[in-house]
Amino acid sequence: MKKFLGVLVVAVFLFSSLSLYGVTETKTLWGKQIAGSGHARNAVLDGNTLVLSAPATITSVEGDTAYYCIWTVVTPQNRNARSVLCGGTGREDIVGKILPAGSYRVIPGLNGKSVVYVTIELQ
Numbered sequence: 001m002k003k004f005l006g007v008l009v010v011a012v013f014l015f016s017s018l019s020l021y022g023v024t025e026t027k028t029l030w031g032k033q034i035a036g037s038g039h040a041r042n043a044v045l046d047g048n049t050l051v052l053s054a055p056a057t058i059t060s061v062e063g064d065t066a067y068y069c070i071w072t073v074v075t076p077q078n079r080n081a082r083s084v085l086c087g088g089t090g091r092e093d094i095v096g097k098i099l100p101a102g103s104y105r106v107i108p109g110l111n112g113k114s115v116v117y118v119t120i121e122l123q
Helices: 003-019
Strands: 026-033 044-047 050-052 056-063 067-072 083-088 102-108 113-122
Touching: 026 083, 026 102, 044 102, 102 113
Parallel strands: none
Antiparallel strands: 026 044, 026 113, 050 102, 056 113, 067 083, 067 102
């Protein structure tokens, strides 16, 4: 029992030490779009909704789309979805930008492709 308590105390100490040094988990926001019939008809959007309880910094963006936008998600507190950051080829790089606390989705632009995706990592 003494050994167990000793291990438990060490584990709690290490966990609290790591949180003091700002070790943060990586969060992922991803989106995919599949073209439908005709221009902007019946397109299929897939992806996750990322809920941030605190601001997070964008650390990387990967994908095969030339253009993408991060949108807020409609919630009881946020009645209107709006585009907050857009990036891609020939546009401003969003790496290093900070997203405030809130709920977000990312929508990649098709740009003539039939299927596109984007993955954004945040810390």
